[in-house]
Ligand SMILES: Nc1ncnc2c1ncn2[C@@H]1O[C@H](COP(=O)(O)OP(=O)(O)OP(=O)(O)O)[C@@H](O)[C@H]1O
């Protein structure tokens with residue numbers, strides 16, 4: 001609030017006082033001065049009365065005093081008694097100036113009267129005016145001293161669009177209106193665009209609003225930031241989740257929205273969310289697409305793994321593919337046997353994924369065979385993770401030792417870069433060919449959940465044998481024909497389970513739920529129930 005008592009510029013426009021403000025002025029003291037010593041508005045009226053009393057004839061009231069009394073008492077006399085014709089006042093007593101019309105004096109008049117006297121400083125409270133922003137440029141304020149006081153230039157405001165934004169946003173929440181606001185956002189912040197994520201291909205492209213297309217002039221950073229807060233970008237539908245019918249379609253940018261904005265691309269202006277939120281400890285791994293760091297969150301003090309895409313994701317296809325991993329993890333939610341997802345963001349056109357930090361992945365000691373008990377445990381736990389996924393209609397499609405993590409003795413499935421929907425409504429991307437079942441190599445995708453079962457069987461087979469699986473050749477083919485070597489030191493029951501998981505026919509492979517009920521794990525259940 002601006003509360004300083006600022007003398008008004010001479011001849012400048014008077015601020016309008018609130019109704020009743022003039023009458024609220026306290027009566028002046030007998031000496032005609034306010035308690036603070038400033039002359040008050042009342043001075044003129046009080047001093048006028050005292051002036052008249054000095055010149056009062058001994059015989060009684062002057063005619064002017066009679067008029068005053070009549071007016072104050074509210075009964076102006078239309079005197080029924082004949083009055084003598086008006087005579088000019090004697091020279092010794094000149095006619096007093098007409099009194100100011102007290103009851104009709106408008107606050108503006110009073111204000112101006114005071115200004116003429118230049119003796120009164122009025123606070124903003126007195127006038128109940130809104131706050132005024134101190135001019136940004138000092139020269140603007142100085143211009144009040146110039147002669148041309150009525151033509152003081154105002155500081156330039158940003159160019160306005162034809163359609164005032166605030167009003168449109170408040171009153172019109174229709175999908176069409178949202179579309180327009182979203183479009184304007186696109187143009188202001190250069191966000192990462194996902195051109196077809198929310199597009200309904202059956203819709204024809206709508207011509208964009210010409211009034212908004214042409215946007216010239218200066219837009220400040222703070223205005224852009226404010227717009228981001230007031231008009232957030234449209235959401236992107238998570239294909240792994242059934243959309244809640246309560247959510248208005250407009251939230252997703254509307255049916256006619258051609259572009260969806262995931263997030264402003266942070267980093268180009270030096271603001272790195274990664275650097276701001278985390279302290280990088282070390283690089284802990286890398287894959288074909290990502291590099292992974294062990295980091296410390298600066299706020300909660302916990303350790304996490306942050307996975308960053310190696311390439312900058314310039315085109316729409318790459319971004320859509322990258323985001324699928326995040327969406328799958330988010331849709332799955334939390335499960336003990338799935339690497340936990342926390343958050344993700346774009347920075348410098350690279351995708352960052354904050355995840356639970358694991359101790360290691362199973363490929364780290366590939367040449368050392370995994371003991372049978374450990375193999376049993378990991379098979380059971382990863383099957384629990386797969387069962388959880390498959391129940392939600394999601395297939396991993398890249399199960400392999402590289403993507404099985406261990407944390408505090410718990411096995412977890414990670415790297416959801418190939419995850420897809422079992423119902424084949426999403427694009428299908430093959431994982432590592434060493435672990436792929438024959439039907440995937442023949443582009444048959446009817447039983448995508450069973451692809452994961454084959455891959456897990458192949459991964460356990462490899463881990464127990466301690467020799468890497470072939471990438472091609474006769475051994476590669478014979479494995480896909482169901483010809484697998486015996487696993488040394490493993491009971492036949494367990495061997496037959498692995499064999500059934502790697503059956504060439506996906507229909508004959510057991511589901512994750514069926515595997516969990518397999519008698520091979522009875523001992524495990526007994527041990528955990530003790
Ligand atoms: N949550 C995690 N905790 C600990 N280490 C991790 C984690 N996630 C990934 N890593 C390490 O980073 C490596 C690469 O991770 P990831 O497999 O997810 O990347 P990618 O680029 O998707 O790999 P791929 O080539 O398998 O597709 C892993 O092999 C592992 O060593």
Ligand SMILES: [Mg+2]
Nearest residue numbers: 287402403415
């Ligand atoms: Mg991986």
